[in-house]
Each structure stands twice: as C-alpha cells, then as structure tokens.
Amino acid sequence: MTRRLLPTASVVTAAALLAIALPFLANSYFVGVGFTLLVWLALTESWIVISGMTGYISLGHVVFVGIGAYMAALTWLTLPIWAILPLGGLAAAALAMVVGYPCLRVRGPYFVILTFGLSELVKYVIVNIESALSVSGRVLFGAPGVETLYLIALALAWVSFMLALVVRESRFGAALRAIRDNEEAAETIGIAIGTLKAAAFVLSSIVPGMVGALLIMRSTYFDPLEAFSPQTSVLIVTMAVIGGSDRPLGPMLGVGFLVLLQELLWANLPQLYMIVVGALLIFVVVWLPGGLYGRLQRMTTAAVR
Amino acid sequence: MTLLSIDAVVKSFAGVVALDHISFEVGEGELVGIMGANGAGKTTLFSVIAGNLRANDGAITFDGRRIDGLRPDQINRQGVARTFQIVRPFGNMTVLENVALGVLYGRRRERSMAAAEAKAGEILERLGLSDRAGVLAKHLTLAARKRLEIARSLATEPRLLLMDEVLAGLTPSEAKAATELVREFHASEKLTILMIEHVTRALMALSQRIIVLHHGQKIAEGTPSEVARDPRTLSVYLGTAPQ
Numbered sequence: 094m095t096r097r098l099l100p101t102a103s104v105v106t107a108a109a110l111l112a113i114a115l116p117f118l119a120n121s122y123f124v125g126v127g128f129t130l131l132v133w134l135a136l137t138e139s140w141i142v143i144s145g146m147t148g149y150i151s152l153g154h155v156v157f158v159g160i161g162a163y164m165a166a167l168t169w170l171t172l173p174i175w176a177i178l179p180l181g182g183l184a185a186a187a188l189a190m191v192v193g194y195p196c197l198r199v200r201g202p203y204f205v206i207l208t209f210g211l212s213e214l215v216k217y218v219i220v221n222i223e224s225a226l227s228v229s230g231r232v233l234f235g236a237p238g239v240e241t242l243y244l245i246a247l248a249l250a251w252v253s254f255m256l257a258l259v260v261r262e263s264r265f266g267a268a269l270r271a272i273r274d275n276e277e278a279a280e281t282i283g284i285a286i287g288t289l290k291a292a293a294f295v296l297s298s299i300v301p302g303m304v305g306a307l308l309i310m311r312s313t314y315f316d317p318l319e320a321f322s323p324q325t326s327v328l329i330v331t332m333a334v335i336g337g338s339d340r341p342l343g344p345m346l347g348v349g350f351l352v353l354l355q356e357l358l359w360a361n362l363p364q365l366y367m368i369v370v371g372a373l374l375i376f377v378v379v380w381l382p383g384g385l386y387g388r389l390q391r392m393t394t395a396a397v398r
Numbered sequence: 399m400t401l402l403s404i405d406a407v408v409k410s411f412a413g414v415v416a417l418d419h420i421s422f423e424v425g426e427g428e429l430v431g432i433m434g435a436n437g438a439g440k441t442t443l444f445s446v447i448a449g450n451l452r453a454n455d456g457a458i459t460f461d462g463r464r465i466d467g468l469r470p471d472q473i474n475r476q477g478v479a480r481t482f483q484i485v486r487p488f489g490n491m492t493v494l495e496n497v498a499l500g501v502l503y504g505r506r507r508e509r510s511m512a513a514a515e516a517k518a519g520e521i522l523e524r525l526g527l528s529d530r531a532g533v534l535a536k537h538l539t540l541a542a543r544k545r546l547e548i549a550r551s552l553a554t555e556p557r558l559l560l561m562d563e564v565l566a567g568l569t570p571s572e573a574k575a576a577t578e579l580v581r582e583f584h585a586s587e588k589l590t591i592l593m594i595e596h597v598t599r600a601l602m603a604l605s606q607r608i609i610v611l612h613h614g615q616k617i618a619e620g621t622p623s624e625v626a627r628d629p630r631t632l633s634v635y636l637g638t639a640p641q
Contacts, residue, residue, distance in 0.1 A: 264502050264511055267491075271499050274488035281448055281482075282554050283474040283503035339490075 097262050101342065102255065109251045116240035124243050128311065130352045131246035135304050136325075137332045137344040138253035142260050142297040144330075145338035147290055148273035149197060152326050153208030156215050157185035157298040159321035161305025163219055166231040166315035174237065174310075178245070178303045185302025186295050188215075193294035194287060200276070209323065216321035223317060231315040242311050249307065253300040257341040260296070269293055324367065331374045337384025346385040401426040401590050402447070402478075402558055407456035407466075409439075409446050416442040418614040419456070424558070429584050429591045431605030433598065433625070435634065438611040440594045441483055444560045447592075448480040449473040460558065477505055479556035481547040483563045483594070489536030493527055493546055494518055496535050497553045504554025518553060525549045525579065541572045545579075552583070559583075561593040565600055573597060580604060602626065610634070 116124050136154065144150045161181030168177055196207050223229070236242075260266040268289050271279040280286050309315045328351065336347025351370065358366045381388055402424040409417040416439045424430050434440050445451040447458060449470035458466040465473050479500075488496050497518035501508045508514040522528045525545050530538060535546060544564050551559055561580070565573045577600050584591050584604075595601040601608065602622040610618040610631050618628040625631050 262511075264509065264514075267495060267499055267511070268503060270491060271488045274490055275486045277450060277470075278482065278486035278488065278550075279499075280470040281450065281474060281480055282500045282550060283471045283505070283507075284499070285469070285471045287469075 098258060102258060105254055105258075106251070109247060112247055113244065116243050121239055124239050126352070126356060128239060128243045128246050129355075130348060131243070131250040132304055132308065133328070133332060133348045133352060134345065135246065135250040135253040135300050136329050137336075137348055138250070138257040138341060139297045139300040140329045141257050141333055141338050141341065141344060143290075143293045144297075145257075145333060145340075145343075146260065146266055146269035146273065147293060149200070149290065149294075150205050150330065151208045151294075151297075152205045152323075152330060153210075153212030154297075154301055154329050155321055155323060155325035156208075156212035157188065157301035158305035158308065158325060159212070159216060159219070159317065160184045160188055161302035162309045162315055162320040163305075163317070164302075165306035165309055166233065169231070169233050170235070178306050181304075181306030182299040182302040185298040185305070189295045189298035190291070193291040197287070197290040197294060209326070212321060212323065212326060216317055219317045219321070233309060233313045233315070236310040236313045239311070242307060245307055246304075249300055249303055254341055254345075256296065256300070257344075260293070261341060265289065265292075327367075328370065331370050333384075335373060335377050335384055337386030337388075339383075340386060343384050343386035346389075350385070399426045400424070401428075401461060402592070403457075403459040404443075404447070405457040405459070407443075407446060407458060408454045409442055409451060410454055415614050417446065417453070420611075420614075420616050421456075422609055422616065422619060424590060424592055426557075427588055427590055429580075429593070429604060429606050431601040431608040431622075432592065432594045432611060433601060433608055433631075434611035437613070439614040440611055441562055442614075443611070444480055444562055444592075444594065447473075448478060448560060450480075471503070474503075474554055474556075475505055475507070477555070477557035478560065479504070479551035479554045479558070480560035481544075481551050481562055481564060483566065485540070485543045485547045487535035487538070487543055487546055487550075489534065491535060492532050493522065493535055493538065494531040496546055497521055497549045500550045500553025501555075504556070506555050518549075521549050521553055525552075541568050541576075544568065544576065548579070552587075556589070558590045558592065561591060563594055563596060565595060565597045573600065577604065 115127050140151065140154050161184060164181045164184045165177045168180060192211060196204065199207060268284045271284060272286055272290065276286055305320065332347035332351050333344045335350060336345060337343030354369065355366055377384060400423045405421050406419045407417055408419055420443065432440050442451065446453045449468055453466055457464060460476055460478060465476060494515060498514040501514040501517045522531055525548065527542065527545055527549060530542060538546060548564060565576055568576060581604060583589055605622055607620065608622055608625040609616060610625060612634045617630045617634065618625050
C-alpha cells in the first residue's frame with residue numbers, strides 16, 4: 094500500500110509546502126483565488142471518499158458545509174478559532190452518523206434525491222430556528238485575514254487529499270469500490286456493506302464541516318440560505334465528475350478548471366457561470382465518462398504502447 | 399457429520415411459494431447436486447442459505463449454529479460462499495483485486511493488502527487465470543468470468559461452496575475443464591459443495607447425492623442412479639406416461 098501511495102503523496106505534499114509561500118509573495122487577489130481553489134479542492138476530495146468510491150452520488154454535501162458554518166456562527170467569539178474549526182467537523186460527522194445508515198439503504202437516483210432533499214430540509218430547519226430566535230443573519234467580527242484563512246484552507250485541502258488517497262489504496266477503499274461495482278456480490282464475499290458505507294459517509298463529512306466554518310470567517314457573515322446553497326453541492330459533483338472521480342488526482346483537474354473558469358466569467362458574465370457548468374457536466378457525462386483524468390490516463394497509456 | 403441442515407424452509411414472493419417446506423442435510427465433505435426445471439426454486443434456495451434472501455419460515459443450521467437471519471457477510475464469514483448464476487464480477491477492478499477482496503473480507507479477514515494479493519495470485523494460478531490477473535474483470539470472456547466467480551468465492555476460504563450453474567453458457571470443452579476443476583477442488587480442499595446444474599450429465603457424474611426440486615417442493619433425493627430411476631423425477635423431466 095505505502096509503495097503505491099508514496100510517489101503521489103510526496104509530490105502533493107511538496108506542492109502543498111511550496112504553496113505556503115503564496116501569501117508572502119502574491120497580492121491579496123491571488124491569495125483569495127488560491128483560497129477558493131483550496132476550499133473547493135478540500136470539498137471535492139472529501140466528496141469522492143463516499144461518492145467516487147461507492148458510486149452513491151451525494152447531491153447534498155453542502156449540508157455538512159452549512160452545519161459547520163452554523164456551528165462557527167453560534168460559537169464565534171465564545172470559542173477560539175482552533176476549537177471552532179474541529180467543532181464544525183464534529184457537528185458534520187455527527188449529522189452524517191445519524192442520517193448515513195438509513196440514507197445509504199437506497200441506491201442510484203433515490204439516494205441522489207434523498208441527499209438533496211435532506212440538505213434542503215436542514216437548511217429550512219435552521220432558517221426557522223433563526224427566525225424563531227429573531228436573528229436575521231449573523232455577522233462575525235474580528236475574523237482573521239485572508240492570508241491566515243488561506244493557510245488553513247491549504248491544510249484542509251491537504252488533509253482531504255491524503256484521506257482520499259489513503260482510502261483509495263486501502264483495504265477499506267477496495268471494499269468501497271467493490272460496493273460500487275456490485276453491492277450484492279460484495280456482501281456475499283463477507284463485506285459488511287452497511288457499516289462500511291456509513292463509515293465512508295462520515296469520513297467524507299468531516300472536512301466539509303470544517304470548510305463551512307472557514308468559509309464564514311472569509312465572508313464574515315452567516316446566512317443559512319447562502320451557507321446551505323444547493324449550488325455548492327452541484328459544483329462539488331461537477332468538479333469531481335469533470336476531473337474524473339475515481340482517483341484523488343482527478344478532482345484536482347476539475348477544481349482547477351472550474352475555479353479558473355469562474356474567475357474568467359465572474360468579471361464579465363457572472364450569470365453565465367452556472368449555465369456553463371451545467372453544459373460542461375452534461376458534456377463530460379456523455380462524451381468523457383472517465384473525466385479529464387481518465388482521458389489523460391488513456392492518452393498516456395496509448396502513448397506508452 | 400452434518401455440516402448444513404435445512405429444516406422446513408419456506409420462502410414466498412407475494413403469494414407465490416418458491417420454497418415449500420424444504421428439508422435436507424449435507425454432510426461434511428459431500429458433493430450434493432440440485433436438479434430441477436426453471437422456476438423450481440433452486441436459485442432461491444441458494445439465496446436463502448447465503449442470506450441474500452430471508453426465509454419466511456424454517457431453520458437453517460450450519461456447523462451446529464443457526465444462520466438464518468444473519469446478514470450475507472456474516473454467513474460468509476461463518477464459511478459459506480456462493481457463486482452467482484448470472485456472474486457478478488467487480489467489473490472495474492482487476493481480476494487480482496476481485497479475488498484479493500475475498501481474502502481480505504472472507505473467513506481469513508486478511509489485514510495486509512500485499513498478503514491478500516499474494517494469496518489471490520495462488521488461487522488464480524490454480525484456476526488458470528494467472529495470465530489475466532491484471533485485466534479488468536469486465537473485459538473477460540464468459541468462461542473466464544465464471545472461473546473468476548469461483549476463484550473469488552474460494553478466496554473467502556469457505557467450508558461450504560454453493561455453485562449456481564457454473565457450466566451454463568460454456569462450450570463443451572470449457573464445461574469439461576470446469577467440471578474437472580470442481581472435482582479437483584472438492585477432492586483437495588476438503589470442500590463441501592452444493593451445486594445447481596442444468597447440464598444433467600455433469601451433475602450425475604459429479605454428485606454423490608442429488609436433490610430434485612419441482613415447483614418449490616423436494617420431490618426426490620438419492621444417489622444419481624436412484625434419482626434417475628425415480629418415477630417422480632421422470633414425470634417432471636419427461637412427462638407422465640399415459641395409463
């Protein structure tokens with residue numbers, strides 16, 4: 094296992110160490126773009142732990158981001174930052190633990206719709222809690238600057254990538270991929286599918302919870318409609334699928350591509366962004382089933398031959 | 399010694415009785431064949447034993463312990479493996495990975511990936527699949543996929559193997575090779591085998607005992623020659639002679 098992991102792990106770790114230098118070299122616009130890139134990378138790599146490995150496509154991963162954000166908004170200024178971030182992750186994991194086992198009993202499109210519905214449900218529960226408390230939006234005073242947030246995002250993206258990589262090459266990950274290919278056969282050769290799927294779901298929720306806490310420190314404002322926006326879930330899926338969601342390197346390509354696209358379109362045609370994203374998703378699903386990474390891999394193996 | 403005991407097992411689907419109070423025993427080291435026309439309940443019987451389906455009534459005992467009501471993965475870890483009639487490989491994984499999974503999660507519960515792959519390599523060697531180890535399972539021919547199905551089941555180190563039509567769809571020479579394989583494993587691994595087979599000749603040649611199912615009921619049981627002469631078997635296969 095370590096033999097297969099080592100090359101990718103060391104290259105990515107070296108890149109992460111180099112990336113620490115960015116806030117000291119570039120202006121805050123580039124640091125901001127870097128922050129966005131790393132946040133999406135952290136979310137997408139975590140998403141593939143459940144959806145890429147098992148084929149259970151979660152269209153509700155924003156629920157973990159939102160829960161993390163809400164936790165941070167509630168505890169802001171009462172707890173220090175180093176405690177708020179793990180708390181966000183913990184809250185997300187707790188939610189995943191409660192809903193994971195029952196949700197993962199349904200497959201295919203049913204699971205997709207269920208996760209989407211669940212995230213909307215939690216969103217409106219929190220909207221109602223907030224309005225019952227007569228709070229409309231929470232402002233976070235004294236949040237750290239983008240340079241600090243960038244470094245935290247870098248750490249989270251690294252953790253998320255390593256998680257995906259280790260799971261992919263592990264005994265656990267092999268079972269998850271077997272579940273994706275044929276659940277009944279997996280069960281029949283001794284794989285406890287219910288437990289393993291739930292474990293993967295919980296693992297995939299932790300970093301998004303922490304990212305949620307981080308994101309509202311950046312925006313310094315918590316609004317449940319924004320924090321639980323379904324657009325986030327759709328973008329996670331699209332980035333992973335465009336990149337190729339089976340291996341940890343795939344989403345890197347998808348995230349890089351879409352964040353770049355976003356930066357290009359944002360200034361001129363912001364309303365076009367989601368339309369382009371949707372069109373891209375359809376294009377990739379129909380014509381590039383393995384995503385960009387799968388395409389590259391096939392081209393290189395063809396070249397070697 | 400009795401390894402598997404089926405006692406008055408009933409399974410029905412929305413009123414249609416697929417298994418109607420089936421009872422029989424399989425001794426340790428036996429090779430028992432199951433015969434019957436389409437819809438006789440053969441595959442349902444396997445699914446109920448392996449835990450893929452839950453019986454409505456009756457008891458299944460394996461090695462002195464009740465296994466009905468357990469999950470398929472738990473039953474497999476007790477030492478029961480099955481192959482599927484319609485093969486179910488993990489298509490996007492290599493042949494080696496497919497078999498290694500059996501070693502990792504079956505009775506052995508191997509923790510190390512390297513050790514599991516080494517063990518899987520040995521099994522592939524014995525089944526003549528070594529040259530295909532690195533191929534994705536979905537790219538195999540049907541005959542090879544059937545072998546893979548057996549290899550993956552054997553990798554879980556079963557004491558009882560349920561083989562569902564491993565010869566169906568094979569050419570005569572492939573079927574002959576597969577038959578030899580079954581015979582060899584039964585002899586060398588002290589493996590108890592329960593096999594469903596449509597190819598009656600192969601079943602007669604391999605089995606020590608045969609059970610005949612018809613419309614969910616057990617209508618005959620005995621040695622191959624006894625069963626072949628049994629009037630109830632003959633009436634199912636050939637129709638009733640006019641009086």
